[in-house]
Amino acid sequence: MIIWAIIGMAVVTAVPRILPAFIVDYVHFPKWVDRWLNAIPYAALGALIFPGILSVKPEAPQIGVIAGMVGILLAWLNLNIIIVIIGAIASVFLMTF
Amino acid sequence: MNNTQSIHIPKSESRLHMARRGAAAGFPIVLGYLPVALTYGVLAGQSGMSISELTLMSVLVFAGAAQFLAVSMISAGAGAIEIIIAAFVLNFRHFVMSLSFMNRLKEITFRAKLPMSLGLTDETFTMSSLHKKEAKEKYGAYFYASLILTAYLSWVGGSFVGGALGDVIPSRLSESMGVALYAMFIGLLIPSVKKHHRIVFIALIAMTVNFILQAWGMSEGWSIVAGTLLGGLSGVWILDDEGEDI
Structure with missing residues (x-):
């Protein structure tokens, strides 16, 4: 049973990922659709960050919020993204004593 | 052998150079993926999946959230159809992301875009999208392919190790590392917002x-x-x- 679930998941995950490779070769989008698509990364980042970050510690959502603010601060200081990640991990680690 | 040759042929050296840059750009994703992949391996093992099954899922599906959902549904005794529908709903966002990414890679051939689209996740998409200038550079495809492959190998490797060895990272540290991917998304968004x-x-x-x-x-x-x-x-x-x- 598990093997069929895996194969089915692989197919329904792969098809939406692959289809756009065909679409962009055959369809020419107007300028405003190009702008829409260019904005997708920023919108995706927003939707991926919140409210998901609240569930870093589901029983204490403030921990995710504080770690996120630490990340924003470190990123605002132009620090390398590795430092941003390590800083956020360290802040969660310290808050869960 | 190929490596020694590439030193003398500037063409392939710049291919290698782009691939190295891609791997370096993918490294923050590795940092975020490893603890998540290890946890997935451990939980999947506990749900009754064999090491080969849980690794195969990472190889073929390569989608963290959907794989965690599948593991919890398998533990709860759900059927294959329910699991597949849930994975489709959770992963449909990759259609939108892939459309945005593929539309940006106009200068890259279809032959190269096709395998890259398969490796599109929340993390490889956002990281690649914010490295825009490489799409216009020569051998840009090597940059993105290498970035995606780096992330993919860490996901598959981490899943296998988690399934085979169990919890190798102390639980408090691995729980703290759950924030890594959110921090990475923040670290990607903020520089654009500053600009x-x-x-x-x-x-x-x-x-x-x-x-x-x-x-x-x-x-x-x-x-x-x-x-x-x-x-x-x-x-x-x-x-x-x-x-x-x-």
């Missing part, structure tokens, strides 16, 4: 739509799709036509 402050509105609209729809009881998968589409739609008025340097 063009109005970009924050695109992200805030997406967050708000996602939050409200989930609070109303819509599934996480469709809420993220709707948030991403509506947040992105605001970009039609917020972004410039050039868009490239934003």
Whole structure:
């Protein structure tokens, strides 16, 4: 049973990922659709960050919020993204004593 | 042998150079993936999946959230059809992301785009999208392919190790590392917002739509799709036509 679930998941995950490779070769989008698509990364980042970050510690959502603010601060200081990640991990680690 | 040759042939040296840059750009994803992949391996093992099954799922599906959902559904005794439908709903957002990414890679051949599209995840998409200039550089495909492959190998390797060895990272550290991917998303978003402050509105609209729809009881998968589409739609008025340097 598990093997069929895996194969089915692989197919329904792969098809939406692959289809756009065909679409962009055959369809020419107007300028405003190009702008829409260019904005997708920023919108995706927003939707991926919140409210998901609240569930870093589901029983204490403030921990995710504080770690996120630490990340924003470190990123605002132009620090390398590795430092941003390590800083956020360290802040969660310290808050869960 | 290939390596020694490449030193003498500038063409392939720049291919190698682009591949190295791609691997370096993918490294933050490795940092975020490893603890998540290890945890997935451990939980999948506990749910009764064999090491080969749980590793095969990472090889063929390569989608963290959907794999965690599948493991919890397998533990709860759900059927294959239910699991497949849930994976489709949760991963449909990759269609929107792939459309955005593929539209940006106009200069890269279809033959190269096809395998890259298979490796598209939340993390490889956002990291690749914010490395825009490489799409216009020579051998840009090597950069993105290497970035994606680095992330993929860490996901598959981490899943296998988690399944084979169990918890190798102390639990408090691995729990703390759960914030890594969110921190990575923040670390990707903030530099763009600093450069063009109005970009924050695109992200805030997406967050708000996602939050409200989930609070109303819509599934996480469709809420993220709707948030991403509506947040992105605001970009039609917020972004410039050039868009490239934003």
